[in-house]
Amino acid sequence: MKVKDKNFVSYLSEEEIQKATKRLASQLNKDYKETKPLFIAILNGSFMFASDLFKEIKLECEISFIKLSSYDEMSSTGNVLELIGLNENVFHRDVVIIEDIVDTGNTMKNVLEQFKDRGVKSVEVVSLLIKPEALANDVEVKYVGFEIPNKFVVGYGLDYDGFGRNTKAIYQLKS
Numbered sequence: 324m325k326v327k328d329k330n331f332v333s334y335l336s337e338e339e340i341q342k343a344t345k346r347l348a349s350q351l352n353k354d355y356k357e358t359k360p361l362f363i364a365i366l367n368g369s370f371m372f373a374s375d376l377f378k379e380i381k382l383e384c385e386i387s388f389i390k391l392s393s394y395d396e397m398s399s400t401g402n403v404l405e406l407i408g409l410n411e412n413v414f415h416r417d418v419v420i421i422e423d424i425v426d427t428g429n430t431m432k433n434v435l436e437q438f439k440d441r442g443v444k445s446v447e448v449v450s451l452l453i454k455p456e457a458l459a460n461d462v463e464v465k466y467v468g469f470e471i472p473n474k475f476v477v478g479y480g481l482d483y484d485g486f487g488r489n490t491k492a493i494y495q496l497k498s
């Protein structure tokens with residue numbers, strides 16, 4: 324498959340993704356049985372995964388969607404990401420963050436710290452993909468679909484420069 328100027332080869336099939344999604348959902352259904360979790364999906368990349376995962380969640384629960392953006396200030400200290408669209412009060416809630424991919428873990432570290440600062444009862448991450456070789460932070464991702472090598476992937480919501488999201492399978496950059 325070609326996305327913009329780059330060639331990609333098949334990597335994870337629709338069946339493999341759906342199987343992993345069902346496995347993750349059944350773990351969550353078991354672990355959050357006694358609670359009413361609030362799922363927070365991080366846009367844009369996780370929209371397909373969040374949709375398929377949420378269809379398999381049998382709990383009494385809520386879902387909300389946020390976008391991240393860097394504060395654009397000259398005096399900005401560090402790179403605190405703004406959580407755009409978080410209207411729910413997360414104080415004392417059991418939060419499950421839905422992400423498409425954890426690469427270096429910088430994004431997730433930042434997001435997790437912000438949820439902890441807001442006094443959540445618990446916060447865990449479910450990520451379809453994780454690149455263990457790229458992970459530079461001690462971010463705990465409790466629910467992982469696939470551990471993948473440190474190569475760029477697209478499809479199933481994941482993009483290359485905005486394109487390539489609209490597939491049912493995932494493709495890896497051709498080396």
Ligand code: IMP
Pocket residue numbers: 368423424425426427428429430431474475476477481482483
């Ligand atoms: P991190 O902060 O390095 O963990 O990067 C997280 C974000 O980078 C993800 O939410 C994606 O938007 C993007 N990203 C990292 N690796 C890939 C990839 O292989 N394909 C598409 N997007 C990626």
